[in-house]
Amino acid sequence: MTEWLGSYATEAIWLSLKVASVAVLASLPVGIAVAWLLARHRFVGKALLDSVIHLPLVLPPVVIGYLLLVVMGQQGWLGRWLDEQLGLSFSFNWQGASLAAAVVGFPLMVRAIRLAFESVDPKLEAAARTLGANRWRVFATITLPLTLPGILTGAVLAFARSLGEFGATITFVSNIPGETRTLPLAMYSFIETPGAEAQAAWLCAIAIVIALASLLASEWLTRYTRARLGGQC
Amino acid sequence: MLTLDIRQQLGTFTLNTCFAAPAGQITVLFGRSGAGKTSLINAISGLSRPDQGHITLADRTLFCTTRALCLPPEARRIGYVFQDARLFPHYRVAGNLNYGRPATVTEATFTHIVELLDIGHLLDRYPKDLSGGEKQRVAIGRALLSAPQLLLMDEPLASLDLPRKQELLPYLERLAKETDIPIVYVTHSLDEVLHLADRIVLLEAGDVIANGPTAEVWNSDAMRPWLGEQAHSTLLDAQFVAHHPDYPLSKLQVCADQFLWVSQVAATPQQSIRIRIFASDISLAQERPVKSSIRNILPVQVVRIARTATQVEVLLGLGRCQLWAHITPWAADELALEVGMTLYAQLKSVSVTQEDWRAQPLPLA
Numbered sequence A: 001m002t003e004w005l006g007s008y009a010t011e012a013i014w015l016s017l018k019v020a021s022v023a024v025l026a027s028l029p030v031g032i033a034v035a036w037l038l039a040r041h042r043f044v045g046k047a048l049l050d051s052v053i054h055l056p057l058v059l060p061p062v063v064i065g066y067l068l069l070v071v072m073g074q075q076g077w078l079g080r081w082l083d084e085q086l087g088l089s090f091s092f093n094w095q096g097a098s099l100a101a102a103v104v105g106f107p108l109m110v111r112a113i114r115l116a117f118e119s120v121d122p123k124l125e126a127a128a129r130t131l132g133a134n135r136w137r138v139f140a141t142i143t144l145p146l147t148l149p150g151i152l153t154g155a156v157l158a159f160a161r162s163l164g165e166f167g168a169t170i171t172f173v174s175n176i177p178g179e180t181r182t183l184p185l186a187m188y189s190f191i192e193t194p195g196a197e198a199q200a201a202w203l204c205a206i207a208i209v210i211a212l213a214s215l216l217a218s219e220w221l222t223r224y225t226r227a228r229l230g231g232q233c
Numbered sequence B: 001m002l003t004l005d006i007r008q009q010l011g012t013f014t015l016n017t018c019f020a021a022p023a024g025q026i027t028v029l030f031g032r033s034g035a036g037k038t039s040l041i042n043a044i045s046g047l048s049r050p051d052q053g054h055i056t057l058a059d060r061t062l063f064c065t066t067r068a069l070c071l072p073p074e075a076r077r078i079g080y081v082f083q084d085a086r087l088f089p090h091y092r093v094a095g096n097l098n099y100g101r102p103a104t105v106t107e108a109t110f111t112h113i114v115e116l117l118d119i120g121h122l123l124d125r126y127p128k129d130l131s132g133g134e135k136q137r138v139a140i141g142r143a144l145l146s147a148p149q150l151l152l153m154d155e156p157l158a159s160l161d162l163p164r165k166q167e168l169l170p171y172l173e174r175l176a177k178e179t180d181i182p183i184v185y186v187t188h189s190l191d192e193v194l195h196l197a198d199r200i201v202l203l204e205a206g207d208v209i210a211n212g213p214t215a216e217v218w219n220s221d222a223m224r225p226w227l228g229e230q231a232h233s234t235l236l237d238a239q240f241v242a243h244h245p246d247y248p249l250s251k252l253q254v255c256a257d258q259f260l261w262v263s264q265v266a267a268t269p270q271q272s273i274r275i276r277i278f279a280s281d282i283s284l285a286q287e288r289p290v291k292s293s294i295r296n297i298l299p300v301q302v303v304r305i306a307r308t309a310t311q312v313e314v315l316l317g318l319g320r321c322q323l324w325a326h327i328t329p330w331a332a333d334e335l336a337l338e339v340g341m342t343l344y345a346q347l348k349s350v351s352v353t354q355e356d357w358r359a360q361p362l363p364l365a
Helices: A007-040 A045-056 A059-071 A077-086 A094-119 A122-130 A137-164 A169-173 A184-191 A196-229 B037-045 B095-098 B106-116 B132-145 B164-178 B190-196 B213-216 B221-227 B329-335 B352-359
Strands: B002-010 B011-023 B026-030 B052-057 B058-063 B079-081 B148-153 B183-187 B199-204 B207-213 B235-245 B249-252 B258-263 B272-278 B282-285 B297-306 B312-318 B321-327 B342-347
Touching: A007 A045, A007 A094, A007 A184, A007 A196, A045 A094, A059 A077, A059 A094, A059 A169, A094 A137, A094 A169, A094 B272, A122 A137, A122 B079, A137 A196, A169 A184, A184 A196, A196 B132, B002 B037, B011 B037, B011 B199, B026 B037, B026 B190, B037 B079, B037 B183, B052 B258, B095 B132, B095 B148, B106 B132, B106 B164, B132 B164, B164 B190, B164 B352, B183 B190, B183 B272, B199 B221, B207 B213, B207 B221, B213 B221, B213 B235, B235 B321, B249 B272, B258 B297, B272 B321, B272 B352, B297 B329, B312 B329, B312 B342, B321 B329
Parallel strands: B011 B207, B026 B183, B026 B199, B079 B148, B148 B183
Antiparallel strands: B002 B011, B002 B052, B052 B058, B199 B207, B235 B249, B235 B272, B249 B258, B282 B342, B297 B312, B297 B342, B312 B321
């Protein structure tokens, strides 16, 4: 692949996959917890939390990038604290790109998982409790497995969104080859470079293939789990 | 033994109930929809919380407001069979059955319950591949295998069609004979009451309006609105005595010292049999009829006379028990009915309730 596509492009594809995978895996537990909270609990400030989570869907990505830079960057209050206390830096590295991707993918993930939680019949959970299962066992053995199709859908949506992330990434962690130059950023660079139209076109095709493959995979997984569960009994 | 005394506000009315359900018996909670039956067993199971009162099962207190005690459902050891089976769709039948099974329930018990409910061939299936009756049998098995100290059944037959009901009923009858824990069974079907109930708790708008052994509650005035004119009948607890040497008839002893002939039943001497005598199947005569086609002619006393627009309802004393009879106003005038007079009751037919079930479709279900 490297020969005909060039090392920059190959690097960008692998980096994109890494950034998006880490973004999804790291945000999934948080996404499940927040979706659970929104689906099953009433609390003060629920509407506000819901709105804040959805903000990345409607805000210009450059605003997200700027906010991340201010808060999580080297000079940001949280970024500096994390760096000093845990040695965890998000400034101008691929972890920063993952963070940006996670933030923009988060609302899609939470929406899908929340819907799945809401569709789990609380009567099944009540039945499990009469059979001697405490709340944790009910969650682990009934609620979570029945939510699995929604969790997969949410993860795939967030993954696809992460792959396409551009504005927040370039604002927050810049466009550093091999470090933060993900697929969209590489494509942007190729388009800007005279004579690199072919590479840009190839990257475009690859982006479409990856996105399509992940959507098909999600569809197949959903169908498989639905067929096995066969609706609510 | 389950004893409870609870109050709970439910929308427009208050659930205010106090009763006991003995071990080894089926206590039927009976009443119209919305009378609070399901709310009551939800409170017993711990799925809802009463405002006040106490619930005790065997020696354990499950709920007590004065002691600020409320065990969660998982700590109550109560098996709950829901109207909709509520099987877990992502577990096979075996997984469902084992979900609440403690280590103390042996493989032998598992096999026994699976055989009792005839679900051995279903173990590898998912709930979506089961019929309604099969789902309900698995749900019953799942509840039994959690080693409960009380079994709650919330209209387990209500969501099934007639053939499925008839399919499941024998399993419930067998279950009732085998188990030694209290069973609280919610229904609004008279047929299920007749076939399963040892005791009836009659609920109306959250209040217990009658509570006692089945025959006693059935024959009480509180049950009258449920029976109407057509189904107005008397339940009697009888003991099998002997079969007729020549004819396919069985002799039963009722009301201490009276005897009745019924169509042959499969029973052993002294076995208890519940019989039902419809009020419209009794005719009255001033003198003992001779050479009548009717076999069951009993001397009775008139206890009470109630006239309705179309008929006269007569409560008759027979030994230690009482029977309702319906006659026409004309007949009542000709007999010059008076409280205290002695008459002869001719019983045109006596039905054994277990036999009814199989002989005819459920007319009242």
